[in-house]
Amino acid sequence: MRGGYRVDVVRGRLTAAVGDELVAFWTGHHALDAEQARQRLPEVVVVLRDPGGEVAGVNSVVAADVALVAGRRFWLYRRFLAPGAPEEADETLLSAAYDVLDEEPDLPARPPRGLCVLVDDHVMMRRYPEAVWPGSQLLFAGYTPTRAQVRVRYFERDWSRSDGTHLEPRFERHVLATSDSVGADDVKALWRSEAALPPGEADRRIPEVLHVVTEVGGPVVAVSSAYLQRNAQLGLDFWHYRTFVGAAHRHSSIAAHLALAGRDRLEDRFAAGEAGSAAGILLEIESEPLKRHLPGGYWPTTGFTFVGVNELGAHVRVRYFPGVLAPPPPG
Incomplete structure (x- = not known):
């Protein structure tokens, strides 16, 4: 000193x-x-x-x-x-x-x-x-x-480290908003085949989609999306990031790969001044196998930290954007 x-x-x-x-x-x-x-x-x-x-x-x-x-x-x-x-x-x-x-x-x-x-x-x-x-x-x-x-x-x-984030050669990742080969109907077909969303929710969620993963030349097998919402515990707005992987591919590296890709894209938005009021990225882990497999407080592969459990029992993990300030005490 x-x-x-x-x-x-x-x-x-x-x-x-x-x-x-x-x-x-x-x-x-x-x-x-x-x-x-x-x-x-x-x-x-x-x-x-x-x-x-x-x-x-x-x-x-x-x-x-x-x-x-x-x-x-x-x-x-x-x-x-x-x-x-x-x-x-x-x-x-x-x-x-x-x-x-x-x-x-x-x-x-x-x-x-x-x-x-x-x-x-x-x-x-x-x-x-x-x-x-x-x-x-x-x-x-x-x-x-x-x-x-x-x-x-x-x-x-x-710390809990992911097994791998590399996307296998049989898969391709696309940005839905700019893709010429994958469209909204392809994403909704996955959700519908897996009974993943209630009726009407698919159309509302399409604008939130960031990435999709397909089999090469084949159907959509996974999708990621993000929406802006305040977290009550932290008192800040976050991009709530979520992934959905079809049942047949849940033992692959797709979820970890999408977590990294989504993190990087949202951080690029922040660096470009396009993150709005978001203080960072927040995950709500609902999958019981994932909770058991990666229970540690910090995930060094993606940089997310465990901060609590929400009202539904999901693990809440957060990654702040660089330089973001903590909110003042409530009241």
């Missing part, structure tokens, strides 16, 4: 001398009383020291189930900084704690899936307004009933 500050990792190696320093630091700043400070020592991860070697900040974690994120278990992050600590100390301590915990070898029976920060400091919200903090990569997942901002980042051990 600038100015001669440094970060020391103390998790799993806390000495009595450092413990006494931390107790004195907390009590001296009236952050905790002596008993509370002693109880917190086993939870400390890293310590910030000033150029003279004195304690200038400390963070700690405790395992907790986060209700907003479908009750998934996280390390709940806390920190205390001395007045005058550098502004970048927050992001530095967060990133250091994440790195330490991500590599921790001895895990409890029900290990936390990642790091969670509850931000109730409005000064910090204004200082770091992005939906995804640039340094620590903590992602905005909504607000608690007490108007605290919830941010999460999953450990690499809780």
Whole structure:
């Protein structure tokens, strides 16, 4: 860090001398009383020291189930900084704690899936307004009933990677709006043959279609679409992206391929200033096999993060567009 500050990792190696320093630091700043400070020592991860070697900040974690994120278990992050600590100390301590915990070898029976920060400091919200903090990569997942901002980042051990996204040579992908070989009737034929949509819905949904996949020279076997809608948990508008793959092809890579293709097309729209009010892309995963096969908090292949479950039990995953800001607290 600038100015001669440094970060020391103390998790799993806390000495009595450092413990006494931390107790004195907390009590001296009236952050905790002596008993509370002693109880917190086993939870400390890293310590910030000033150029003279004195304690200038400390963070700690405790395992907790986060209700907003479908009750998934996280390390709940806390920190205390001395007045005058550098502004970048927050992001530095967060990133250091994440790195330490991500590599921790001895895990409890029900290990936390990642790091969670509850931000109730409005000064910090204004200082770091992005939906995804640039340094620590903590992602905005909504607000608690007490108007605290919830941010999460999953450990690499809780990532789920897709088996593959390459489209097999027997298939072709088309942009419906510009295709000369595939039309709306071909898409509706797939939906009709699979009894995928109620009567009348197919005509309404055609303008939302982005891509279709056909067998080479054959019928449509899969389709993707997107519609703009506000997500209540996140308080932002998103492109709700969905794919439908015919039953005969659901064990192929088509769904993953369409997820990547749709993501890229919608991000191109954003870069061109054509995304409207959308803050990013949102998936609602209804497929039970897919939920079981890819349960991890983060999908590195497509860049989507699990943020909760909707009223129908679908897994909600989000990918923000670059530079998008989190909304202010409700009310």
